[in-house]
Amino acid sequence: MAAKLSGGGGKGVTEQNSDINVTPFVDIMLVLLIIFMVAAPLATVSVEVKLPAAVAKAAPNPPKPFYVSVQNDGRAYIGDEEVDITSVGSVLAQQIGNKAPSDERIFIRGDQNTRYGDFMQVMNSLQDHGFYSVALVGEDQSLQ
Structure with missing residues (x-):
């Protein structure tokens, strides 16, 4: 002051x-x-350029993701359909049809009390049928 x-x-x-x-x-x-x-x-561009028209095709929609769920009692689901835990890979191969399995992304949701052996059966079944792009889904704790 x-x-x-x-x-x-x-x-x-x-x-x-x-x-x-x-x-x-x-x-x-x-x-x-x-x-x-x-x-x-x-910051402005002072060189004049006559740009050609862009004729780009629309990008295709991303493929529908496949969710494999493994419950703690050993039951496996693809989406909402229950499947045998050892046949997860073959059922997914039938569902994707003619597409290459290596192009598909599989999301695995496992119960926190799932036995490791059950989880590995699902992973082995997926790998046996060529599904190598696998993501594990977890719950985001930062939202709670």
């Missing part, structure tokens, strides 16, 4: 000045304005 000395009155009496000095703020704003005025023309 600034102090203002008064000419009259008692000895050493000062009044407080509560005005805000905006001069430094205005100086900074003017400098920034000049910088942007100089930099803006440099």
Whole structure:
């Protein structure tokens, strides 16, 4: 705060000045304005080019993901359909038809109390039928 000395009155009496000095703020704003005025023309492209029309085909929809669920009692499901745990790979191969199994992405959802042996049976069945792109699905704890 600034102090203002008064000419009259008692000895050493000062009044407080509560005005805000905006001069430094205005100086900074003017400098920034000049910088942007100089930099803006440099950011534009000055070479004229006549671009051809783009005729791109629409991208195909991504394939429907396949979810394999393994419950803690050893039952396996593809989507909502229950399948034998050892035949998960063959059933998926029938469902994808003529497509290459290596192009498909399989999501495995396993109960947290699933036996490791049951889980490995599903993994082995998938690998035996050429499904190598496998993702494990877990619950996101950051949302709770």
